[in-house]
Amino acid sequence: MRLDVVQEFELDHWEPLPVEIPGGGLEGTLESGKVLFFPHLRFDFADDEFRFLSEQWSDGNAKNISFRGHDAPLQGAQGTAADIAELKTLIARFSSKAESLVCGLFPHYQRHLRRGFTSYRTAIVEDRETSWRKDDTRLHIDSFPSNPTGGLRLLRVFSNVNPTGLPRVWRVGEPFADYAARFFPRASRPLPGSAWLLERLGITKSRRTAYDHYMGQLHDLGKADFAYQQTTPQLTLEFPAGSSWVVFSDQVLHAVMSGQYMLEQTFYLEPEHLVNPALAPLKILEGLAGRPLVT
Numbered sequence: 001m002r003l004d005v006v007q008e009f010e011l012d013h014w015e016p017l018p019v020e021i022p023g024g025g026l027e028g029t030l031e032s033g034k035v036l037f038f039p040h041l042r043f044d045f046a047d048d049e050f051r052f053l054s055e056q057w058s059d060g061n062a063k064n065i066s067f068r069g070h071d072a073p074l075q076g077a078q079g080t081a082a083d084i085a086e087l088k089t090l091i092a093r094f095s096s097k098a099e100s101l102v103c104g105l106f107p108h109y110q111r112h113l114r115r116g117f118t119s120y121r122t123a124i125v126e127d128r129e130t131s132w133r134k135d136d137t138r139l140h141i142d143s144f145p146s147n148p149t150g151g152l153r154l155l156r157v158f159s160n161v162n163p164t165g166l167p168r169v170w171r172v173g174e175p176f177a178d179y180a181a182r183f184f185p186r187a188s189r190p191l192p193g194s195a196w197l198l199e200r201l202g203i204t205k206s207r208r209t210a211y212d213h214y215m216g217q218l219h220d221l222g223k224a225d226f227a228y229q230q231t232t233p234q235l236t237l238e239f240p241a242g243s244s245w246v247v248f249s250d251q252v253l254h255a256v257m258s259g260q261y262m263l264e265q266t267f268y269l270e271p272e273h274l275v276n277p278a279l280a281p282l283k284i285l286e287g288l289a290g291r292p293l294v295t
Contacts, residue, residue, distance in 0.1 A: 003235045005035055005172050005252070012040040014097040016104035027108045027275040030155075033175050033251055035237065036105070041244040043097065043159045043263060049090050053163045053261055055122045057087060063128065064119035067091040091120050091263070098157040098265035105246065112273040113155070116266035124260045133220060136256045138229055139173045141281070142249040143219040147205050148212040149250075151282035151294045153269040159244040162261045167238040173253030174233050177284050180218060182228075184288045187217035211293035214285050215250070222253070250281055 007029055011020060018024060030036060045053070058065055059078040066075040067088060074088045095118040103110045125137070132138065142154050160168045173179065190213040198204045222228060236257075239245055247254070271280040286293050 003172065003174070003233055005033065005235060006037050006237060007034045008037045008039065010040060011038050012042070014041070014043075015100045018104075018107070021105060021107075025105065025107050027106050030106065030246065030248060031274055031276050031279045033248070033279075035172065035252060036246040037237075037239070037243070038245065039240060039243045041101075041159070042242040043094055043161055043244070045090070045161070049086070050163065052087050052090060053122075053161070055124075057083075058122050063123060064121050065091070067095060067118040067120075087120075091118050094118060094120075094159065094263045095265050098159075099267075101157060101244075102155065102246070102267060108275055109155075109269055109273060112269055114268040116268055118266075119264045121262045121264065122260070125256055125258050132223055135223065138223040139171060139232065139234065139253050139255045140219050140223050141176065141179070141215070141251065141253055143212070143215040145216055146203065148208040149215075149268070150206075150209050151211050151271055151280070153248055153271060153274070153280060154250040155246070155267040155269055156249045157244065157246050157265045157267075158239070159263045160239050160241050160259065160261070161263055162241040162259065165241045166259055167240050168259035168262055169257040170237045170239070171234045171255040171257060172237055173235075173255075176251045176253065176281055179222065179253055180281070180284050180288060183218050183221040183225075184214065184285065186221055187214055209294045210289070211282055211285060214289070214293065215281065251279075 026036060057077055057079055059076055062076040065077045065087070068075060070092060074084055074091070077084055077087060079087070095115065098118075099113075099115060102113060158168070162168070190210055195208040195213075199207050271277050271282050274280055277283060282293065
């Protein structure tokens with residue numbers, strides 16, 4: 001299988017104008033499972049912000065430093081109160097730039113996007129030791145075990161801010177529909193009452209739907225299948241320092257192989273606001289299950 005998953009654009013600023021976007025919007029391209037790659041779209045640091053390009057600002061308890069809004073404390077960071085405030089301002093600025101970008105690229109989504117958390121990842125990917133389930137060097141689709149989405153799309157903006165020129169290296173795999181058809185028959189059905197119990201015990205932050213259950217199953221089944229990881233059709237992508245890319249990470253099968261220093265912004269979108277809702281993972285899984293998975 002020949003994978004054709006990347007579409008490249010020459011955009012070099014974060015506030016695209018309508019005349020710069022082919023066809024008025026790139027929603028259809030994104031929904032088809034493409035990675036939108038912007039090799040010249042750099043997120044700039046001010047002179048006094050370059051000191052934040054260091055692992056010393058992470059508290060070591062999480063893989064990300066997380067911005068959760070101006071009124072919330074910065075999560076996963078350490079330093080003086082003044083330093084934390086400046087780092088928070090830096091990450092918040094990226095969050096605003098990312099929102100300007102997606103509103104310009106995807107005007108059809110503009111009134112429907114909900115901004116999620118912003119992450120700053122300082123760690124070296126290759127040095128992270130973790131379990132197979134949390135090992136993001138294995139091909140996977142994004143699914144959040146403790147934070148059910150109920151079918152919401154996960155639109156993510158990434159920017160490689162590495163100061164020494166190291167690329168961010170991904171592997172990208174087969175289309176979601178093929179991946180789902182391969183692993184859905186192996187997935188177990190949710191146990192009666194399990195969603196209520198997980199929420200009651202605080203294991204999940206809200207009620208897990210059947211969709212969330214099956215997405216978690218697909219995530220784990222793919223990661224656990226070593227033969228699949230080695231033999232499935234896949235493509236290696238290098239995102240240079242100073243570049244950015246946009247993807248539906250709940251749809252595009254991906255693995256993060258190497259790199260250090262990256263900013264990422266997540267947006268949530270209801271499937272009904274897609275240009276082609278039939279391409280959403282929710283609709284594909286409902287087709288395989290033969291029943292609604294969100295009630």
